Amino acid sequence: MVHTDDALGGDDLRAANLRRLLNPTSIAFVGGRTIAGAVQRCRDFGFSGDVWLVNPTHAEIDGIRCRSSIADLPYAPDAVFIAVPAAQAIGVVRDLAERGARGAVVYASGFSEVGSQGAALQAMLLDAAGSMAILGPNCYGFLNGLNGSALWPVAHGAARVDEGVAVITQSGNLAYNLSMITRTVPFAYLVSVGNQATVSVARLIDAFLDNPKVRAIGVHIEGLTDVHAFSAAATRALVRGVPIVALKSGVSKLGAQLALSHTSSLAGSDVLYEALFKRLGIIRVKDPVGLVETLKLLSIGGIPKNGKLAALATSGGDAGLVADLAEAHGIALPPVNAQGRASLQRLLPAYANIANPLDFTTTPWGSPEAMRVCCDALLSDMPGAAAMILDYPKESTGERPSCKIAADAFADSVRRHGITGAIISVFPDLMPPEHAARMAEAGIAPLQGLAEGVAAIGAAMWYGQQRKRIVDADALSDLHVLRAGRSTGTSRLYDEWDSKRMLAEYGLTVPVGELVAPTDAPAAGQRLGFPVCAKVVSEQLPHKTEAGAVALRLYSQQAVAEAVERMIQSVACYAPDVKVERILVEKMAAAPLLELIVGVKREEDFGLALVLGSGGVLVELIGDTTTLLLPVREDNVRSALLNLKVGPLLTGYRGSSSADLNAAVRNIMAIARFAEAHADKLAELDVNPLLVLKDGAVAVDALVRLDG
Known part of the structure; x- marks a missing residue:
């Protein structure tokens, strides 16, 4: 052929x-x-x-x-x-x-x-x-x-x-x-x-x-x-x-x-x-x-219109479990509206708790009309999704017809309100295949297992919201993963001074400083104005703290001279092959409200990964980080920062001052621009810490490694 x-x-x-x-x-x-x-x-x-x-x-x-x-x-x-x-x-x-x-x-x-x-x-x-x-x-x-x-x-x-x-x-x-x-x-x-x-x-x-x-x-x-x-x-x-x-x-x-x-x-x-x-x-x-x-859920019930769920259960225990699981998955459970509350109060006994999730008691059980009123009352507020928690008893009990009445009323209400619907059994094996098939034909997803069912609803809601955010922001063109260069097998590590100079060209804020010989460090401190910090600069010392090659809060020329001498001796013990020939003297930054690490790592399949997290010397111990793939948008960076464990410090925690979130984002975007411009040869990059102040942000240490 x-x-x-x-x-x-x-x-x-x-x-x-x-x-x-x-x-x-x-x-x-x-x-x-x-x-x-x-x-x-x-x-x-x-x-x-x-x-x-x-x-x-x-x-x-x-x-x-x-x-x-x-x-x-x-x-x-x-x-x-x-x-x-x-x-x-x-x-x-x-x-x-x-x-x-x-x-x-x-x-x-x-x-x-x-x-x-x-x-x-x-x-x-x-x-x-x-x-x-x-x-x-x-x-x-x-x-x-x-x-x-x-x-x-x-x-x-x-x-x-x-x-x-x-x-x-x-x-x-x-x-x-x-x-x-x-x-x-x-x-x-x-x-x-x-x-x-x-x-x-x-x-x-x-x-x-x-x-x-x-x-x-x-x-x-x-x-x-x-x-x-x-x-x-x-x-x-x-x-x-x-x-x-x-x-x-x-x-x-x-x-x-x-x-x-x-x-x-x-x-x-x-x-x-x-x-x-x-x-x-x-x-x-x-x-x-x-x-x-x-x-x-996605194929039978569809994608929920929003993140709100209306849930009905046959017991208070099930309703409580749904509430706990919904909260864990970020699902909103809006209260019953006034009209629905009035309908339920007329239908249910006085002891019934009119809430969402709703324990509808046994009063409407077995009555098609009562179940219809019950479902409509809860679903009338047009939530994104609705779920009925329903475990079917053994057929020999003779109680399955009542379950069918409840499920049919729910399915009819979901269809008329035009929302995503699911029947969820608490125990997976208490969903008879024939009933599951009948619900699926009615467009109601038969979900087996309460935890899995609520998780599925939360996931579908997240997808709908994430898709809307990307499409509405016209961000589809930004979803491609940046292609990075492949390793040449050789690379150069740039010292802190050179790394900061390169990054500053792309908008990174760095402290005012001078690179001098060790004997000139005290005079440099005087010119900059105390207090200052002093650091040994060498490509062979990527992490200076462990080598004792950093001195902070120096308030006089004598303090600078003594600090330089201590650092020379410490480096001699820590790394005897390193000769101390250059000292970076910088104006001390103000006390930060938050320290961040901002890093970029190349991975040949994924391109460049931007790592954001709680910074400083305990970065790996704390492990509060998130990763974004480049290229990245400002709104992605802002959201990632706020979702860190230390995120509340950016907006003011327990009455404390808010850190300058906008400055943090600007500096991170400067790092991202540098990384994207050098994607063909960037091996890795660290800015740790990026100090976030009440007003502004400043990178007090940086490391860049490029293939070449």
Whole structure:
């Protein structure tokens, strides 16, 4: 079969081939007896296109006719599942490419995941594939719940859907287990990516965004092969309003364990992924259950309009638990409005506490009209989302009909008020699958587990607010991750004097000072005006405090002379190879209200990471830091500072004076501008501390290291 889009360029052709692979009209399975069952499973899943089995040694397997070769197929298939050993798979892929096949799943392991020999095989596989889309190798393949295609090696429990979520995972076993869950998650696609030889997580996100039936995307990743491509795909998802939910595993430290600057020890890989996800409006979850419950809410219930929740419970205990969990996730629980309160007072007994969350007691239980009034009274204030806490008893109790009445009334009220709705069972196993399915059909997300359910609502609200903030601020162009230069293997550490001079050119405020010989330090102090500080300046002493190379609050020439002598002796003991030839004498800054560390660390995948935190000599002990990826906006910096543990000091804590937040932000942006201008060679940068005063801010120490 001749491709109808042969005129497309390389990247466009690969994207088109990937779309055809994921949404095939014809499928071939290449392998032996173990794969023959996949043909029947594809039929059982409802796939209506052509399905063939290719095996060179058997005329039929389990009653299914075998084609002897790729050339023996009636025409080039859209999708092929290859279940042969790694070395043989290369030849099969080459035959498919020559025949004009669109894409293939390579099930075999033994490629780049096993070392250099496997990496060589994978390179040969890519060469054989040409413009074909190759999912894997070393993967389970995919399920398409929309058209029933199942390029999958084993049984699965997925159901056909009209729309739903697309889930991408690097773990084949997790993909298999996800396919077997009974949590009413509508899987439009379930994809195992394996080694991501040609089809990466980013390419899959792009492909799914082209399908309006995909309402949310879940990703389980151990690591990203291309952060920039992932950022571009996630930005596109944000524009289209398709939420991405991420489960990140395999956390490890990036770079050397012993780093030159404080910043290097503060910016680990998980911190960088966290910064990336927040920047792109990606919801992060901690475990697989959180992944599926959050996706379920987003795909069935939708994105809440705001951060307000109306909640109903069948007991005061459940209502109290909801209130605690909502507060932990930043969910607002607005009070019942006057009209709703009046309705509830007429309906409920006098002892009922009219509040949100509402314990509606047993009075309306079993009455469709009473439950409708109850739900409408609470939901009439147009919150962003509504939840009913409902655990279904065993069927043998005969009480499930009353549960159905309550759930139906809630679903009807949610629909009429046009808000996001969820039924949440406190205990996951007290949500019967048939009731969950009925709620899902009504557009109500059946969430299993109270903690997971409330967390899902909080995450969906955060996404809606984060997306609105980015879109309204026209900040989409700022979401790309700055590309940084790659390490040359050699770098130069600039001393404090040179580092401050370079940063000052970009707007960083530094103290007035002079760089002099040790014997000239007292006179320099006199010229600057006391009090002053004195420091040994040497590229070999990046951290001067430990070497005793700093003296503060010197009030006379004699004090400066004595301090210089002490520092010379201390450095001689601490670092005998360092010769003290220069002293930096600076005017002492006023007492700060807050000390900050501002650092930049280069990571070749993530670009440049800006680290902000509580500064000074105890920076690593306190560990109060946050990380942003460059480029960065002023509003991001301001928000990050205020969210630090020491953030309240910036706005006045317990009656104390407010620090100059605007000055802090200006100086941090100056550091960011320097970093962006030197992105091709900046290795790392520390300003510690940046003193934030009542009026102004000043950087009293700095370190810059550039490749060169």
